[in-house]
Amino acid sequence: MSPALIAVLPFIGALLPGLLIRSGRDVAAISCATATFVALLGLCLHIPAIMAGEVVTARFAWLPSLGLNAHFRIDGLGLLFGILILGIGLLIIAYARHYLSREDPVGVFYTYLMLFQGAMLGIVLSDNILLLLVFWELTSLSSFLLIGYWKHLPEGRQGARMALTVTGMGGLAMIAGMLILGNIAGSFDIGDILQAREAIQASPYYLPALLLILLGAFTKSAQFPFHFWLPHAMAAPTPVSAYLHSATMVKAGLFLMARLWPVLSGTPEWFYIVATTGLVTMVLAAWIAIFRDDLKSLLAFSTVSHLGLITMLLGFGTEAAAVAAVFHIINHATFKAALFMTAGIIDHETGTRSIARLGGLRRLMPVTFVIGTVAALSMAGIPPLNGFLSKELMLEEATHAAWQGSPVLVAAMATLGALFSVCYSLRFVWQVFFGPERQDYPHRPHDPGFGLWCAPALLVVLVVLIGLFPAGMAGWLVEASASAVTGTAQHPHLTLWHGVTPALMLSITALVGGALLLALNRRLLAMRAAMAWLDAKAIFDAVTRAATCAAGVFTDRLTNGSMSRAFAAFSLTVVLCGFWAFSTGGWQGATRPMLPVQPVPLVGWVALMVATCCMVAFHRHRILALVLVGIIGLMVSVSFIYLSAPDLALTQISVEVVTVILLLLALNFLPKFTVIDSRDRKRGMDAFVATLTGLGFGALAYVIMRSDFAFSPISEYMLANSYRLGGGDNVVNVILVDFRGYDTFGEITVLGIAALTIFALTETLLAGASGRRLRNWVHDSRRAGDRHPLMLVVVTRLVLPIALVVGLYIFLRGHNMPGGGFVAGLVVAVALVSQYMASGFAWAQERQKINYHALIGAGVIAAGLTGIGAWFAGLPFLSSTYGYVKLPGLEEFELASAMGFDLGVFLCVVGAVMLALNSLSRIARQAGATVNLDPMDIDPSKEARR
Amino acid sequence: MELLLSSAIGTLTAAGVYLILRLRTFAVVLGMTMLSYAINLFLFSTGRLVVNAPPILQKGVEVHTDPLPQALVLTAIVISFGMTAVVVMMALGAFIEGGDDRVDMPRADRMPGDDQA
Structure with a gap:
């Protein structure tokens, strides 16, 4: 049986109790025992080969670029520990079946136990120290669950926490030690490291690596002065203690020392640290x-x-001692x-x-x-x-x-x-x-x-x-x-x-x-009672309490409930860190020439600066501030056009429209003016913080823009391969749907989740006390007399098909020209929202057959399915393919599989934007906005018919 | 041109930070919008400024600007809309539920012995 399969079996076994516990405790226990037994059997089948001196391996690449590979090996040491872990594990499963009482959740226990068993087995079968570290941390976590299994006992919880703190801390140290070791050896595979004894012991980093690794091993194996956690872990049910403290958890540290014995032992450092610690502990x-x-x-x-x-x-470092x-x-x-x-x-x-x-x-x-x-x-x-x-x-x-x-x-x-x-x-x-x-x-x-x-x-x-x-x-x-x-x-x-x-x-x-x-025991007891006794738990508790207190004092000062204080502290920290990083860096001075300033961009810049300054000055007048936001957004889009980013300009301008509509809808309820409630001194301080941040950020942007690339940008690859691999001329779109498709997939999912969050918030607002308050809402401004004006209705009706066609056009051309799913989605959303604005929520909703939730879901699914489609062609997730299609009556055109992905983006954007705006209008309806049945308030055609 | 853009980024940032430091929700939302502009422009500028060279492959055109920051910013624009929408909704909810639009925790609810803000 493959070593990898043996290592995975306990994890498979961990799923079984959860599935089978309804069939009774016996079935759950037997399922775990079966998984364990099969793993043990598989292990034992390798005994003849191992006795012949072979090493059984199974190798899978996981993250080869990091040196992290799922390499497993079984040699004599792995065999010994594997037999102990699985053999005693089998006995513990049988014992626990009769030990645990009827009230204890047995399924949970067996799942934890199997998880732990799998983690331990993973440690002893790993042939890669990074993989070993993963399993090492898993043992800390799963033993935490096991030790704290009796959640109702405070000792159990405290013991579990202490074990996790101590072994987790050691594990962190060990990660550092292992990384050093791997770097010296030039490989993270144990097989390679074991060959590199001379290089490792000659390295100046030998001692730090040794100390860090031993810290991990000593904490896990409860060596002095880290021995104190083990007795407190005894609050666990006895089967757990029997398993963790006889054959497994605490032996992991010993295993590690034995595993790395050929490369680390034999030096005076090793002898004095390891042997002395062992002797004192004993x-x-x-x-x-x-x-x-x-x-x-x-x-x-x-x-x-x-x-x-x-x-x-x-620690003795001799072969005879290792045998013993x-x-x-x-x-x-x-x-x-x-x-x-x-x-x-x-x-x-x-x-x-x-x-x-x-x-x-x-x-x-x-x-x-x-x-x-x-x-x-x-x-x-x-x-x-x-x-x-x-x-x-x-x-x-x-x-x-x-x-x-x-x-x-x-x-x-x-x-x-x-x-x-x-x-x-x-x-x-x-x-x-x-x-x-x-x-x-x-x-x-x-x-x-x-x-x-x-x-x-x-x-x-x-x-x-x-x-x-x-x-x-x-x-x-x-x-x-x-x-x-x-x-x-x-x-x-x-x-x-x-x-x-x-x-x-x-x-x-x-x-x-x-x-x-x-x-002499009686007399000894008296003697011992007289001796001053240091309680390790008290020391541990005092240290953790002091650390918690210090952290508490620090965070309470920064985040005392005042958002602005926390944010000011954050901004200042960022600016200071940035300044410190820059002053210690080696900027050589500007190397790129400045672009000449043309008159038109200068005008745009002036408009932007004036609008921004006005915005700060007049932000209390909220409607005016919104107009200014619109101007700023427009100027930003214009600068995108000027600076060769047509896609960005399209996106920015359409997002601008929906953002302003959204803020307007919100302002329907919020006060129209902001009152002054901070003192001059605070405003001065805030202005100071803001100016400092602005200066820092602007200077950083300037320095970046005037410097050449430190190394050639990866986008050269994308420019060169956009057509060949992605089948598109618009490189930005190809990056979105192909090269970095996974990011985009994540992003549309996030957007969908944001929209669902808004929906959920609305649901809670419409129910209960806030719903009642909304029903009795008194608006602070007068409603317009003609709420659905004729002109607006007619124009939006005319514009709708045009806008939809434009959306389709932008969507279709997106792969080769500026456009794509994001922009098309926004354009269509704007066209739909304008119907809502013109004829009111209820009227538009009645004609709206598609559920926005379904739209978001369909979008994510469409994008996901397109990605999975690549698997059938034997390509990685989200690889795209393309071809040319000739339909009668049309010119030959290109069809790329990326279009399916872009369709997902489109649907998700439409759904998310519409759901967000729709939620706001539902609040308005709750607050007494009239439900209209006609498209417009004054309908001349009606009058004429009459 | 670089000077113009970086001064615009700096001003937008300063305005955004100042508005976020205000004590009312709507100002904070406006501030976040401004800060989003600044950050999007900043991310975009890391591709360096190039005029008249959109990253669209055409016959005979050899010079293209860096498309990667553009792709990043494009999604950032859409995500920042999502974020603004959620924050607006939270502000609205807080106003409807609580009857006022302050961002800070009421002084009475803060950590005891810490009121020098």
Whole structure:
């Protein structure tokens, strides 16, 4: 099965619970389990090839220009993690089916779980670090959903937020690190990066890249000082904890370190940063775990400690240590998942996870007792269980590591960590299962049904089998993955008995010491209570609160509810940034000659400037201001004509007409004059801000116009290929409907949405209190006596067919001459609106058969279908084609597929403009505008007939 | 010519910004219209000014102005109409619902302890 398909299967599985949950929880669980199982099966089919040393790949180009490709690979490391993710995922699906209660939305849970599984699987199967980053962020997001699954619990929400903040922050750092790494290696493919060890380690950017990547890995794998999020994530349902914190989420950081081990490790920086962090985390977290009262919290800190252990092994940078690390990843996943599930069972059956309230469960829950004890003893590192084997390998490696020349420091600390680990593991067993039976459990404890204990039981069987027959059970997997991590073939010799080695001695020391420590537990607890204890959550909360406060103070000052203040601040910022950018840039001075000034443009300029100044001076007189807007718009269109942009001029002038009509319709209700309500000082300040912005913007335009192009414009390509590829002579139109057709498609959609927004606003205005207010509206100006004058009606009727023909003409010629769908749409809209103006809304509406919503929809669909049509010719979306057609009676003419697209633009523009104006007139009708049945108020023909 | 156009852009911008800074909706709408003119002209001018060379392919004509800014501005003009229409509608709605056409939040509703505006 293709690695890509394996990676996609969980995502397909994520859709199933939503579709099938109506058929019951079992069906939803089975659908997820099936998807997982098929993926696992597909993965396992590759085992022979991978054991033979091959790397299975699947490669799809995604955004090759960015180096982002959907390249997947399965090698030994990917295989190991894939088996853990899917195998334990399968068990979790079964376990969760029985764990979640009837009230919990199970479908949602399974969807989140499958999303998370897919994201994790994506990380371990990616052969491209950018793709890996995408999946990496997906794990942060989907784990956020999973941790916060019990939305009603504040701890769940806080834990989820904290996990997202910490891992998300690390993820951001890692993006930067990965980009640096990819740039050094010259490729974002993992296969290529793994070959570039010398170049990467010699680069001056090695240390920054290493630090940033490790920041991502450490936050994800909860290494000190980022360990604090993991215990708080325990607010999640136990199946989630068991999955995230044994086999998946927190192992992602380890996976990354293992993945990049061949290129990043082996330097002193790597050793001191990674090994030290791992060592500190291991000891510190194990120490904390001894004192936790909550079972899941104890397991959480023990997880942090074991993650530290593995990190330390990877940090040693030796091949033997890498083998030990890989082996411990397997062992930890098995016993820790079993332990979490045991904790879940205890919680489920007794109603509490507090160790202080438990004890004596040995006889009450015998099955759980056996499972929990075996798993915990493995965690303690007691022979002959699998935890013992890898712990011994770890101690062995620790004796070889020298920290700053001290040969015993690492070994001593590692033994201490192991000792603590023995202590908390034994405490788990002793204080939960042994001791006297109690009478005050919240529920009467008993063993759960088979469904709940079969998953951990299966894992515990593995724990024992791997412990007894390490070479046979796990040797092949360790061999394959260790070879993939180190990049050279490894043949580890895993066995239960190594003889009397220093590591065995240290192991025995840890066991005895741990047991003694447990005996002293009561005294230790007292000691610990006396110790000042820094609560990481309090620090985290204080930091986030301070950051939120600072941001709040800043934004509240800027946006306190006063729009003008916010906008002034924005304008000033833009001007200052622009000025700063310009002063630090290297403008060489004007290189383009000025065009000579002709008299006619000069007149136009004077008209524009005078109109603008008058506009500012008289804007309080709103009708006059509208007239001035018209003049300004006209001058802008004229300047477009003069400066070789006929299409723009046509569009501008027709938009001008509809804009003015729109504003007039609005003024029907709004006050006709603006009162003065700002003080002189504010107006002075505003004038200052406005002048500064205007000067900045004008100067920028001047500088651009007097400078030559920095590099040759891409439009040269469009000019050269407009006819050949697009079949049109009007390059602007070809750009709109072909080269940049996708943009235009988006734009007409936006226009349609704007019109629908207006419609929706109108609907709310016409209903409720505002609708009542409108019905009693008192207009502030007198209505005209002859509202539908004869002359206007007659002229608009005459003009209508002419305007429609002009619209059609402009539309048809648009591909080769100035015109096109936008302009034609506007012209037709103006022709239709003039009917409304002449004969009134109701009269025109009665003759209007086409729904404007349908027009907009038809436009978007027509444009979309034209684009899709290109697929049938095997071309990308929106490629156009053209040909020449000869119809009898007509000259030969060109027909381009782009015309279909332009038709969509046309329909959308007509629909949007008409819907906007129509909405305004509906408001007018609500406010008591007379509904006329005749086209005009005074109709001479009627009189004559009479 | 460049000087004329850039001074026109600057003046339109200044007028637009000044009007947007007013406290009544209609002035803000007018200001946005003015600012749209300025920005459209500015975008257009990035293609540099060329007289009598429309980007329409004809036999024997070799010089064409840059068509790309024109295509961008063409859609920008239509979109700015859509934007103006929505803003006008919102202004109208606010006036009908609230009975006044101020743009700023009433002082009583603002963030507490922040009234030096």
